[in-house]
Amino acid sequence: MTSLLDRKIGRANAWLHGLTRLQKKLVLAPFDALLVAFSLWAAVAIRLESPWPYFVWIGGWWLLLVLPLVGMGIFYSIGLYRVVMRSMGRHGAWRILRGTVLLSGVLTSFGYFDNTLFIPRSTPIIFGLLLFSLLVGVRMLGGSYYRWLRERGGGRRPVLIYGAGESGMQLVAALDAAREFRPVAFLDDEPSLIGSLVAGRKVHAPSDIDRLTERFGVSDILLAVPSITRTRRKEIVAFLSQRSLRVQTIPSMVELVSGIGTIDQLRKVGVEELLGREAVDADADLFTSVHGRSVMVTGAGGSIGSELCRQIAVAGAQRLVLFEMSEFSLYSIERELTELGSEIEIHAVLGSVCDERRLEQVVRRHQVETIFHAAAYKHVPLVEANPLEGIRNNTIGTECVANVAERCGVTRAILVSTDKAVRPTNVMGASKRMAEKVFQRAQQRCDTTIFSMVRFGNVMGSSGSVIPLFKKQIAAGGPVTVTHPEVIRYFMTIPEAAQLVIQAASMAEGGDVFLLDMGDAVPILDLAKRMIRLSGLDLKDEESPLGDIEIVFTGLRPGEKLFEELLVDGDALPTAHPKIMRSVDSITDGYRAEAALDELRTAVDKRDLETTSQLLERLVEGYSPNWWPAQNAELPRSGAPTQPETRQVISSEAAHS
Structure with missing residues (x-):
């Protein structure tokens, strides 16, 4: 049963990845038109408390055809179809808000200039709210479905992220857009964050690390704590080095601020993190x-x-x-x-x-x-x-x-x-x-x-x-x-x-x-x-x-x-x-x-x-050589074993003397 599901998921994933940008737009635009028609019908039904008020649709049925076409034109003109669904954010939501306001204005103008239409004044407002919610919701669901398909079928490695602050959230966003790692949970020292959800992942105490690695099969942990002190950073690295986890880190805050590094530039934790002292600062x-x-x-x-x-x-x-x-x-x-x-x-x-x-x-x-x-x-x-x-x-x-x-x-x-x-x-x-x-x-x-x-x-x-x-x-x-x-x-x-x-x-x-x-x-x-x-x-x-x-x-x-x-x-x-x-x-x-x-x-x-x-x-005071090549040293025979207990090695210069 599981293998059959995985095959179907794999085929769906392949189909989605196989669509060109134009094909995706051709699928999405008619769907948006259906949402416009549905929102118009629902707004009238909610306002008049009737699923099909005959006196409205007898003269206004053509709105269910014309308004969706007008809506597709508006959405295209404001660049809504240039927004990638899986990266839907505030910029995409703002474009949708502009489109729904414009389309609500068009609906209002239809009722104002055509006296044969019965459109209550609150209907365009209800219509705009419904349409905005549906357009945003559908795109967010589509993006979540896309990420779910990729996580199930892409072979991404599960990882824990140490640090649920701003850097941790940015790192999750960067990893979600990539195809190598799949963030499954956060670890953080801040007690007030334990148990909360950050970027859709639960925050756990560092003491839960062994349970989480076993549960999710984690072999990698990413440090997203660029602004902590060196002492605390060394403590964290020492804590993680007791486990067989591949530890990587994002650049330091200085590198991030100066532009030398970016949040998604992961690198291995340097052994210098384990020095028995603070790094020496330059004067x-x-x-x-x-x-x-x-x-x-x-x-x-x-x-x-x-x-x-x-x-x-x-x-x-x-x-x-x-x-x-x-x-x-x-x-x-x-x-x-x-x-x-x-x-x-x-x-x-x-x-x-x-x-x-x-x-x-x-x-x-x-x-x-x-x-x-x-x-x-x-x-x-x-x-x-x-x-x-x-x-x-x-x-x-x-x-x-x-x-x-x-x-x-x-x-x-x-x-x-x-x-x-x-x-x-x-x-x-x-x-x-x-x-x-x-x-x-x-x-x-x-x-x-x-x-x-x-x-x-x-x-x-x-x-x-x-x-x-x-x-x-x-x-x-x-x-x-x-x-x-x-x-x-x-x-x-x-x-x-x-x-x-x-x-x-x-x-x-x-x-x-x-x-x-x-x-x-x-x-x-x-x-x-x-x-x-x-x-x-x-x-x-x-x-x-x-x-x-x-x-x-x-x-x-x-x-x-x-x-x-x-x-x-x-x-x-x-x-x-x-x-x-x-x-x-x-x-x-x-x-x-x-x-x-x-x-x-x-x-x-x-x-x-x-x-x-x-x-x-x-x-040289205190010079006590534990080996020195004798000038007339005999070269060892080929294949003859050395004597490690005396640590004698024939020097190349002794051989040429």
Whole structure:
């Protein structure tokens, strides 16, 4: 019986969709004519309390033919048939009201000019009210029937909408006009709304979510709460992440008001909603390091470098020099900035930070006043496998930048550093700590340039970050790989990182190391579980063997730590920004630092891995490598298993030594 009904519904749906606009008008216009004739008869019958008063219709029968024809002409002239039935709203009702008033006036004029007609004066009023009600009612019923057919036969996914306010109602209207989702109910925190009907859907308390998902077979929930506080938004996302629901959200209120986003532009809830702190807001007064200045960004095509470029362009810099080694990355960021239509001068320059002559040429040509040094190799396992190139780029490249900044009289130079530079266990962290020492030494010998460093944790969405990897693995059906069940990390968004760097540069006094208050550390295992659930999938483990995505532990990678730190000496001072701190790090003796850098540069140039390793252990406080490639390491035989308990990986550079 059900299948027969579904087939009939499907045929009716196909027939309706198959009609052209002209065919629909040809069906609707004669039906409206019948409603005009019926309304005229009913108005006379109501007024004279007789179903067929003979003395009226003996001389006025022709009105039942002429008035409907006149009505179709009026309705067509006012554009009533241009209104789509399923989107009938106040504009359509207004057109119907105009048509019925005009048609009532025509009926009144017939009675006034033709003395043979008996039309009581109240009849046109009753006629107009009846006709208006019938025309509006028929169109609303037709629209409801159309939506019912589409919902029954269109395969639309049932969804819950969190938020029964104005945005929620607009979202329902947008989804009703689309063909993907079918809103079945609202969830809202406001007690006064619970149990009421909004846009034809009942409003429920959030505690009813499990019952509603089971009743309607819901696997998606849409957030329509653009104006709530960040804290409350995080609470809602955390509540929903405990269930296997695919969570999407509409743009924020700022995006809606500015026109950047529309109410029907749904997107997945970002993992940044689960940060253990409030997002850091920018302070416009702390952008003096770039406003009206000639600025250069090294590594301009990278994750941090490209966001720095975007914000520097918005902050009103006079000139922006994009210095990048990757041709494609440089092309991408230059094109993006050019399309912004900003008046800022943009110069795209290919080059390596290890080429000191090239750097100096560019800085002098464009009269650079501020340098943001974001060029670095940052992927820990790759730098572990290629330690000499990592040190050359991260440390020696930073020395080239510092030398050029000093010689050219650059006002400010800012190094983008990392929490992995604190008591590092990997070459990448050690090379970045050496880069910090390079800037600190440059500040000791130079009083014309302000050198500073900015140190922060993992950046969400950057290349090499765990979050894009998890997203890719979830999209592929798993498994999701986590190195260790106890690994924890601090996280921040890319815009936050760029804002921190620019604002810290404005507060720098010389030799400063700035840190961000990054809140609570996030367990990577919990992060993986939440990302799986927010994607609408179930975790597959011993308790749920029929789940969708499994988490696999792969063991710590070479050079990886269970946790990261931001302070070397454990002390930090407040700054003008409540979320930015200034680290108090000990400064290495300048002459010793220069001599050590000379030794390190010589060892790298000679590709002497053993000496380079010894120098790093001597120069970097707290450096305790959990792996270093032996210079004469024996390459593993093809197919031979590795030994994860010692985490030894033969580096490509060791192989070539």
